[in-house]
Amino acid sequence: MAILVDEGTRVLVQGITGRQGAFHTKLMIDYGTKVVAGVTPGKGGLSIHGVPVYNSVLSAIHKHPEINTSIVFVPAQYSLDAVLEALEAGIEVVVVITEGIPLRDELIIVNKARSMDRIIVGPNTPGVISPGIGKVGIMPSQAFSRGVVGIVSRSGTLTYEISMEISEAGLGQSSVVGIGGDPVTGLDFVEVYEMFINDPATKAVVIIGEIGGDAEERLADYIKRSGVEKPTLAYIAGMTAPPGKRMGHAGAIISMGLGTWESKREALEDAGVMVFKAPWEISRALLNVIQG
């Protein structure tokens, strides 16, 4: 078992002829992901690493009705259109890698997907990997190995860092999901966490949060209210970040006094989540928790 990406995942790459799109198409295929088609308007008929390219999601879906997932690499100013197109074509999971999408566009796509009961992962996410099964994303495969820890994160490289430690500790990951670094995201911590709770392959969950917003606080609230009991560990980045400054991610900003590291740590600990101050402490603690 795994979440979001599993054996049935069939992938469409939107923006497949771009530098990033083509590069990661190759890496996804190399990892064993079933990439069945790509789209770049005006480039229909080409083939990228053996994957046929179409002019529209409509014609791609028409030829490959098995597509259920799309990964979006198109530039920020075209992402609104690309995601609306994927949703209209009936695609269930849309992973939006693109960084720098205007907030108003994000609000539109994210709310639309929710009202249609579809899933957007991201925007500004490294994607999703279910080690050994497939990846719909851009993360370096070598940091991951098949295992029992579910990871949900707002970050990219920090996630690879922690995942690698977990891999080296021999535990591995069931699935790793980047919810994205923007202020507004399709999936949030709560929703991915719920998926992990319901996934029997996941024995423990690691939350990788950061300052800004209240996604971690809402997760804490959910854990408290629902009383779920899967071991949950967290690392929150940004303890030393000053207020009012964006720390790389559009969403990583303490504004109006909200979204501080301290507030997140308190909320999570209050909900029974172990919060660690160094990334490498997570894998050790996991070993204790899982192997007793």
Next chain:
Amino acid sequence: MAILVDEGTRVLVQGITGRQGAFHTKLMIDYGTKVVAGVTPGKGGLSIHGVPVYNSVLSAIHKHPEINTSIVFVPAQYSLDAVLEALEAGIEVVVVITEGIPLRDELIIVNKARSMDRIIVGPNTPGVISPGIGKVGIMPSQAFSRGVVGIVSRSGTLTYEISMEISEAGLGQSSVVGIGGDPVTGLDFVEVYEMFINDPATKAVVIIGEIGGDAEERLADYIKRSGVEKPTLAYIAGMTAPPGKRMGHAGAIISMGLGTWESKREALEDAGVMVFKAPWEISRALLNVIQG
């Protein structure tokens, strides 16, 4: 048990000082419904049949946090605002009696409520009655009696007609829900039908449809796919309605060749629903079905 209106229902009347609002507030109270507050902007401080009036839903909810349901009598041009206000105030079920709301306004409120996981009944509905428990609507109470038949309908008086027959047959109703006569409605047949399926007090369901749109066809499709087994009977009005003409209800129009009586009858019968040609045949058939 009952659906939508039960012992816990606490009602706010929006537009309580209008002729209709005031009149039906009295009738709802007489029926035993817990009407706790009313709103008419600018009329705060008044009292209508003993119900305190507020200037805004905000102040009504502030004073009466137990409110969970609202009934809207405000004129069509103010309904968009009134419903948005009710939703923003956190009200869970909004019953919109008002007829003649512009379609674009309806699309907005209906989609918004759905994305917030709230319920709109209507617009252009007689409301909901759970006989013996309460009513949030304008239907004449004497046509209903507590019992085992769930009714969901696009019509008003035709529903009273059929309900009365069912009452006279000694079966009575668990709940009766008007989904509304407009082309776009908050709840549709499928959703109310599902509620009845899950309601142990409901032994059989009666569908009262009419020409126009595909709400009945979608219900038929749902029944077929889900394979539910509660006895279901239907009456569809408009067998003799000509195409292209609105028959009283904004939604009752055969357009683009869709929404004919024949198409609805076929779809429902194909899904195993008994479709009758005279309203009075329903109660007789129900007696057979329920009492064997």
Next chain:
Amino acid sequence: MKLYEYEAKEIVSRYGVKVPRGFLATSINGVREAVEKLGGEVVLKSQVLAGRRGISGGIRFAKTLKEAEETSSELLKMRISGKEVKQLLVEERVCVDKELYLALTIDRSKRAFAILASTLGGVEVEELVRRHPDALIKITVDPIVGPAPFTSRWLTEFYNLSKDLEHQVMKIVDSMWRVAVEYDAELVEFNPLALSCSGELIALDAKIIIDDNSLYRHGRLIDKVYRDLSDAEAIAKRHGLSYVELSGNIGIICNGAGLTMATMDLVKTYGGEPANFLDIGGGASSEQVKEGLKLLLTNPRVKVVLVNVFGGITKCDEVAEGLISAVSEVGSVKPIVVRLIGTNDSIGRRILMEKGVKAFSSLREAVAVAVELARRDPWRS
């Protein structure tokens, strides 16, 4: 409310949709002027608010001025679906490569506006939907964004047009959306939308239906509501009654749309023919009832009137009063079969009984009697 073709074309062309050059004419003289201004071959299009104008012979071509005059003189004497042809739209004839169907309308099940397109332009949409569903595509429009750019990519592909037309398609779709939003239209339809021989997309026909419920916010349109109604329909509308004329001889008055339709259907099931749909609505006054009944009593086709009222907000005594005064005002001797039940029904029945009218409480009986009365030979009864 439907707009005339020429009105719809005027609106959409203001929003950037290309339409054929044309002029409205109400007389042969007007047609002559138009033809002279246009030059060359013309199309004469009857302006009536009814479908099937083409099949009914209401749209004709003319190669010469003389032909145009002759044809328009015929057209101006025609009736289409019962409506007199009073106005003609005289248009240049466009050289057409391909005829397409394009509409923006409500998708009820998705609770959203949707673009509906077909490669089979010029075909009645009812036929498209029923017989050629595979030649149709539906694309939902996001209410905040409007038609997103992919919409025109999809349509261009689906229509099998060359990619350089994408921009024209986008412009048309965008215009339709703006018209729908700004006019509260529930339908904006181009059938056919033509690809001209010179590679332009031109709306050869245009149809706009405005949402009646929104008319209060469209001052200039609201006056037009009555213009295409029959006298009876106009009277009904003015009194807040819902009225639709049918072809039978049993007049029907009820309260509530569903009950009215059901009563019509029962009449039919019992072998009768309904003459109309007349819904007095909820809580009707005796005045409204009176006006409603008068409409039916003065309709020469109506032989019997069947009144079916389930009192709720509507009070049966008010209904009875209204019925009595209508009969006395009109002085009619047509039989009236009344079924009254619900709020104040016993008072209502008493009022009627005093005038010698028996009111039924059983719907079934009332219908049976009405149908029976309508069946009797008037010269014998």
Next chain:
Amino acid sequence: MKLYEYEAKEIVSRYGVKVPRGFLATSINGVREAVEKLGGEVVLKSQVLAGRRGISGGIRFAKTLKEAEETSSELLKMRISGKEVKQLLVEERVCVDKELYLALTIDRSKRAFAILASTLGGVEVEELVRRHPDALIKITVDPIVGPAPFTSRWLTEFYNLSKDLEHQVMKIVDSMWRVAVEYDAELVEFNPLALSCSGELIALDAKIIIDDNSLYRHGRLIDKVYRDLSDAEAIAKRHGLSYVELSGNIGIICNGAGLTMATMDLVKTYGGEPANFLDIGGGASSEQVKEGLKLLLTNPRVKVVLVNVFGGITKCDEVAEGLISAVSEVGSVKPIVVRLIGTNDSIGRRILMEKGVKAFSSLREAVAVAVELARRDPWRS
């Protein structure tokens, strides 16, 4: 991107929000002209893109021209949160009855814009949110409708204003929404929004933050992005690097926002003080790495640089190349602690080793060494 108060006021007043009469001045002469035009008492407001202007003494009143001249000469020499005061907004002093807080911003959890209001105007918003949450109200804005009429009813009630101000409130809220939509603002804030003695709602202060990601569609604004950046920030931005200056002495370069923050936090946890946040992003070129490192090497406050790269799309050899060329270009002797892991890390380490730099693979070791190096007395090491 933050706009200056005078820019924000110019925008919102175009959308119908009342602001005090005022003029921008960059010199004492300018102030004099402004005071003469305004007449009477004035407010002198330092135009810097930093909060806490009031507390820092950057906002002053003056009763006479002389006082205004003296005060502005002081202000024009000031620094607020490290920013030079170069411009003053000279405004008429408004007689104020009540000070309110009103903002339009993103509610992340509701994924929507929301109006935020408080009766405690003039208080720092951070304090409002944390200490007086009960004096705050939040109202979601529907993305299609914008602020619905109930919004102004609620605000008027909540502010405890008289009902005849509802119309003014609606107008302000509506303007905020239009500004947010048309300028892609993520914040439009009036703090305080004043009820003047003459019963008008006036925005005494105005703040607008534009969503940086949307700047490509706001041609006129995009040029302003660099104007308030320090030299280092401007260089970073131009090279596509995310850079934030902090007050410590350990320079930090990493790839990825989360990893960069985590590295800062670890430095702090190990007893050091980060000098900056510098994220080279994903797939950085050696050129970008070089420019990033140069920024830190040329910053006199930086004593040690800690480089932490987890190669994925980013290639460790590219990083190593960039590091080497930066050092040779700047000719710096500051110690650089490097941790490289992931894609091509062995090549990267080899490149560094050739120049005598040892790269760690353990993050913990790298942090510990960097902190230790920063702690050493420079005169002794």
